[in-house]
Amino acid sequence: MVTLPSGPSSDSRVNAVIERLEAGRRRPSDGGPRGNAANPNDPFAYAGYGFSIIPEQGDLIYLLCRAIGARRVAEFATSVGMSTLYFAAAIRDNGGGVVIGSEIVPEKAATARRNLQDAGLADLVDLREGDARETLRDLGGPVDFVLIDGWPGGEGPSLARQVMGIVAPQIRTGGLVMNDNAEADYLSYVRDASNGFRSMSLPLKGATELSVKVDRR
Numbered sequence: 001m002v003t004l005p006s007g008p009s010s011d012s013r014v015n016a017v018i019e020r021l022e023a024g025r026r027r028p029s030d031g032g033p034r035g036n037a038a039n040p041n042d043p044f045a046y047a048g049y050g051f052s053i054i055p056e057q058g059d060l061i062y063l064l065c066r067a068i069g070a071r072r073v074a075e076f077a078t079s080v081g082m083s084t085l086y087f088a089a090a091i092r093d094n095g096g097g098v099v100i101g102s103e104i105v106p107e108k109a110a111t112a113r114r115n116l117q118d119a120g121l122a123d124l125v126d127l128r129e130g131d132a133r134e135t136l137r138d139l140g141g142p143v144d145f146v147l148i149d150g151w152p153g154g155e156g157p158s159l160a161r162q163v164m165g166i167v168a169p170q171i172r173t174g175g176l177v178m179n180d181n182a183e184a185d186y187l188s189y190v191r192d193a194s195n196g197f198r199s200m201s202l203p204l205k206g207a208t209e210l211s212v213k214v215d216r217r
Contacts, residue, residue, distance in 0.1 A: 007059040008066075014089050017119040021082050022055060043077075043151050047107040050080035053149060053180060054205050058086035061147065064176055065090035070144035071097030074170075076132040076163045077150045078103040081112030087145070088121035099125045100139055102132040132163050142172035149180035158183035164190070168197075171213045179209040 009015060028049055053061075065073065065087065071094060073087050078101035091097040103109040109129050116122040128135035132150060146167050150159045160183040171177065177197070179186055187209060190199040196215035202208045 007055060008062050009059075009086075009089050009093075011089055011119075014085055014119045014121065017115050018055060018058070018082065018085055021050065021052070021080065021115065025050070025052075043105050047105050050082065050108065050111070052079050052082035053086075053147075057178070057180070057204050057208055058083060060202075060204070060208075061086045061145070061178065062090045065145055066094060068144055068174070068176065069094055071095070072100075072139070072141065072143045073097075073145040073147075074100040074102075074136060074139055074143050074167060075147040075149070076102050076136060076159075076167075078112050078127055079108050079149075081115040083147050083149065084112060084116060084125055084127075085119055085121065087147070088116065088119075088124040091124055092121065097124065100136070100143070101125060101127045102135040103127065103129060104131055132159070133166060136163060136167055139167065139170045141170075143167070143170055143175060144172060145176045145178075146171060147178050147180075148186065149178075152181045152183060158185050160186040161189060168195070168213070169217060173213055173216050175213045177209075177211045177213070179211075180205065182207045182209060 028046060075083055078084050084099055084101055087099045091099060109127055116125055148160045148164055164186060189195055190197045190211040196213055196217040197211040198214055199209060199211035202210055
Protein backbone atom coordinates (compact mmCIF):
# COMPACT_ATOMS: atom_id res chain seq x y z
CA MET A 1 0.00 0.00 0.00
CA VAL A 2 1.32 3.42 -0.97
CA THR A 3 1.32 5.97 1.84
CA LEU A 4 0.33 9.36 0.51
CA PRO A 5 1.37 12.63 2.11
CA SER A 6 -1.30 14.32 4.18
CA GLY A 7 -3.33 16.41 1.75
CA PRO A 8 -5.84 19.23 2.08
CA SER A 9 -8.95 17.29 1.04
CA SER A 10 -10.79 15.55 3.87
CA ASP A 11 -13.06 13.47 1.63
CA SER A 12 -12.19 9.83 2.35
CA ARG A 13 -14.04 8.61 -0.76
CA VAL A 14 -12.00 10.86 -3.06
CA ASN A 15 -8.77 10.09 -1.24
CA ALA A 16 -9.38 6.34 -1.55
CA VAL A 17 -9.57 6.61 -5.36
CA ILE A 18 -6.44 8.79 -5.47
CA GLU A 19 -4.59 6.27 -3.29
CA ARG A 20 -5.67 3.41 -5.54
CA LEU A 21 -4.49 5.24 -8.67
CA GLU A 22 -1.17 6.12 -7.07
CA ALA A 23 -0.62 2.55 -5.91
CA GLY A 24 -1.19 1.33 -9.47
CA ARG A 25 1.06 3.89 -11.12
CA ARG A 26 3.47 2.25 -13.58
CA ARG A 27 5.68 3.16 -16.52
CA PRO A 28 5.89 1.31 -19.86
CA SER A 29 9.04 -0.67 -20.47
CA ASP A 30 10.02 1.52 -23.44
CA GLY A 31 10.07 4.63 -21.28
CA GLY A 32 6.78 6.06 -22.46
CA PRO A 33 6.30 8.87 -24.98
CA ARG A 34 9.57 10.60 -24.10
CA GLY A 35 11.54 7.39 -24.48
CA ASN A 36 9.82 5.96 -27.55
CA ALA A 37 11.76 7.50 -30.42
CA ALA A 38 10.06 5.23 -32.96
CA ASN A 39 6.54 6.46 -32.26
CA PRO A 40 6.51 9.49 -29.93
CA ASN A 41 3.30 11.02 -31.23
CA ASP A 42 0.83 8.16 -30.71
CA PRO A 43 -1.13 8.41 -27.44
CA PHE A 44 -3.14 5.34 -28.48
CA ALA A 45 0.04 3.26 -28.12
CA TYR A 46 -0.27 3.70 -24.34
CA ALA A 47 -4.01 3.26 -23.83
CA GLY A 48 -3.39 1.10 -20.76
CA TYR A 49 -1.18 3.63 -18.98
CA GLY A 50 -2.29 6.65 -17.00
CA PHE A 51 0.30 9.43 -17.27
CA SER A 52 -0.83 11.76 -14.50
CA ILE A 53 0.19 14.43 -12.07
CA ILE A 54 1.50 13.30 -8.69
CA PRO A 55 -0.40 13.88 -5.42
CA GLU A 56 1.76 16.87 -4.43
CA GLN A 57 0.73 18.62 -7.64
CA GLY A 58 -2.87 17.63 -7.03
CA ASP A 59 -2.81 19.03 -3.51
CA LEU A 60 -1.53 22.33 -4.91
CA ILE A 61 -4.30 22.35 -7.52
CA TYR A 62 -6.88 21.77 -4.80
CA LEU A 63 -5.54 24.55 -2.57
CA LEU A 64 -5.19 27.07 -5.40
CA CYS A 65 -8.71 26.37 -6.63
CA ARG A 66 -10.06 26.88 -3.12
CA ALA A 67 -7.99 30.07 -2.70
CA ILE A 68 -9.33 31.73 -5.87
CA GLY A 69 -12.86 30.39 -5.49
CA ALA A 70 -12.65 28.50 -8.78
CA ARG A 71 -15.97 27.33 -10.23
CA ARG A 72 -15.01 26.70 -13.88
CA VAL A 73 -11.77 24.92 -14.79
CA ALA A 74 -10.35 23.00 -17.76
CA GLU A 75 -7.65 20.40 -18.28
CA PHE A 76 -5.64 18.80 -21.07
CA ALA A 77 -5.41 15.88 -20.85
CA THR A 78 -7.70 14.04 -18.45
CA SER A 79 -6.00 10.64 -18.86
CA VAL A 80 -7.48 8.33 -16.17
CA GLY A 81 -8.77 11.24 -14.10
CA MET A 82 -6.15 11.84 -11.41
CA SER A 83 -6.01 15.62 -11.88
CA THR A 84 -9.76 15.68 -12.48
CA LEU A 85 -10.37 14.30 -8.99
CA TYR A 86 -8.50 17.18 -7.36
CA PHE A 87 -10.19 19.79 -9.54
CA ALA A 88 -13.67 18.36 -9.02
CA ALA A 89 -13.23 18.02 -5.25
CA ALA A 90 -12.18 21.68 -5.03
CA ILE A 91 -15.01 22.85 -7.30
CA ARG A 92 -17.54 20.94 -5.20
CA ASP A 93 -16.10 22.35 -1.97
CA ASN A 94 -16.30 25.85 -3.48
CA GLY A 95 -20.04 25.39 -3.94
CA GLY A 96 -20.25 23.75 -7.37
CA GLY A 97 -19.27 24.34 -10.96
CA VAL A 98 -17.71 22.33 -13.76
CA VAL A 99 -14.43 20.69 -14.72
CA ILE A 100 -14.06 20.58 -18.50
CA GLY A 101 -11.71 17.76 -19.45
CA SER A 102 -10.36 16.50 -22.76
CA GLU A 103 -9.09 12.99 -23.48
CA ILE A 104 -8.35 11.59 -26.93
CA VAL A 105 -8.02 7.90 -25.94
CA PRO A 106 -11.47 6.31 -25.40
CA GLU A 107 -10.15 3.67 -22.99
CA LYS A 108 -8.68 6.34 -20.73
CA ALA A 109 -11.83 8.44 -20.87
CA ALA A 110 -13.87 5.40 -19.78
CA THR A 111 -11.47 4.73 -16.91
CA ALA A 112 -11.62 8.37 -15.83
CA ARG A 113 -15.41 8.26 -15.76
CA ARG A 114 -15.33 5.14 -13.55
CA ASN A 115 -12.86 6.77 -11.18
CA LEU A 116 -14.95 9.93 -10.92
CA GLN A 117 -18.07 7.85 -10.30
CA ASP A 118 -16.28 5.93 -7.55
CA ALA A 119 -15.27 9.25 -5.96
CA GLY A 120 -18.79 10.69 -6.17
CA LEU A 121 -17.66 13.55 -8.43
CA ALA A 122 -18.91 12.52 -11.88
CA ASP A 123 -21.71 15.08 -11.99
CA LEU A 124 -19.18 17.93 -11.81
CA VAL A 125 -17.21 16.90 -14.90
CA ASP A 126 -17.80 17.57 -18.60
CA LEU A 127 -15.38 15.08 -20.15
CA ARG A 128 -15.00 15.65 -23.89
CA GLU A 129 -13.48 12.88 -25.99
CA GLY A 130 -11.27 13.91 -28.89
CA ASP A 131 -8.42 16.22 -29.85
CA ALA A 132 -8.11 19.04 -27.30
CA ARG A 133 -7.42 21.50 -30.11
CA GLU A 134 -11.08 21.00 -30.99
CA THR A 135 -12.77 19.94 -27.74
CA LEU A 136 -11.43 22.95 -25.79
CA ARG A 137 -11.99 25.52 -28.51
CA ASP A 138 -15.20 26.70 -26.80
CA LEU A 139 -15.21 26.47 -23.00
CA GLY A 140 -18.54 28.27 -22.74
CA GLY A 141 -17.18 31.29 -20.93
CA PRO A 142 -14.18 32.40 -18.87
CA VAL A 143 -12.39 29.77 -16.79
CA ASP A 144 -10.53 30.19 -13.51
CA PHE A 145 -7.82 27.55 -13.85
CA VAL A 146 -6.35 25.41 -16.64
CA LEU A 147 -4.02 22.41 -16.43
CA ILE A 148 -1.84 21.81 -19.49
CA ASP A 149 -0.48 18.27 -19.13
CA GLY A 150 -0.88 16.68 -22.54
CA TRP A 151 1.14 14.49 -24.83
CA PRO A 152 4.83 15.55 -25.13
CA GLY A 153 7.24 15.01 -28.00
CA GLY A 154 7.00 15.28 -31.76
CA GLU A 155 8.14 17.81 -34.32
CA GLY A 156 7.00 21.42 -34.62
CA PRO A 157 4.96 23.33 -32.04
CA SER A 158 4.20 21.25 -28.96
CA LEU A 159 0.63 20.27 -28.20
CA ALA A 160 0.96 22.20 -24.95
CA ARG A 161 1.74 25.40 -26.84
CA GLN A 162 -1.03 24.78 -29.38
CA VAL A 163 -3.66 24.14 -26.72
CA MET A 164 -2.47 27.11 -24.69
CA GLY A 165 -3.02 29.33 -27.71
CA ILE A 166 -6.61 28.14 -27.81
CA VAL A 167 -7.47 28.40 -24.12
CA ALA A 168 -5.45 31.49 -23.11
CA PRO A 169 -8.07 33.97 -24.37
CA GLN A 170 -10.70 32.04 -22.38
CA ILE A 171 -8.90 32.34 -19.02
CA ARG A 172 -10.14 35.17 -16.83
CA THR A 173 -7.80 37.86 -15.60
CA GLY A 174 -6.39 36.53 -12.34
CA GLY A 175 -6.87 32.96 -13.52
CA LEU A 176 -4.16 30.33 -13.18
CA VAL A 177 -2.43 27.87 -15.52
CA MET A 178 -0.31 24.89 -14.50
CA ASN A 179 1.96 23.00 -16.88
CA ASP A 180 3.57 19.65 -16.11
CA ASN A 181 5.91 18.78 -18.98
CA ALA A 182 7.91 22.02 -19.36
CA GLU A 183 7.78 22.12 -23.17
CA ALA A 184 10.27 24.75 -24.34
CA ASP A 185 7.89 26.65 -26.61
CA TYR A 186 5.18 26.66 -23.93
CA LEU A 187 7.61 28.09 -21.39
CA SER A 188 8.73 30.75 -23.85
CA TYR A 189 5.11 31.81 -24.29
CA VAL A 190 4.08 32.11 -20.63
CA ARG A 191 7.39 33.70 -19.59
CA ASP A 192 7.04 36.44 -22.20
CA ALA A 193 5.22 39.21 -20.32
CA SER A 194 3.82 40.60 -23.56
CA ASN A 195 1.51 37.56 -23.72
CA GLY A 196 -0.30 38.64 -20.56
CA PHE A 197 1.06 36.13 -18.01
CA ARG A 198 3.46 36.12 -15.09
CA SER A 199 5.08 32.77 -14.46
CA MET A 200 7.44 30.77 -12.25
CA SER A 201 8.83 27.24 -12.00
CA LEU A 202 8.03 25.19 -8.90
CA PRO A 203 10.17 22.26 -7.66
CA LEU A 204 7.45 19.63 -8.09
CA LYS A 205 7.89 16.51 -10.23
CA GLY A 206 11.09 17.89 -11.70
CA ALA A 207 9.56 21.22 -12.67
CA THR A 208 5.99 22.49 -12.64
CA GLU A 209 5.24 25.83 -14.28
CA LEU A 210 2.62 27.99 -12.57
CA SER A 211 1.33 31.11 -14.33
CA VAL A 212 -1.24 33.80 -13.59
CA LYS A 213 -3.04 35.79 -16.27
CA VAL A 214 -2.64 39.48 -15.55
CA ASP A 215 -3.91 41.09 -18.79
CA ARG A 216 -7.14 40.75 -20.74
CA ARG A 217 -6.06 39.11 -24.02
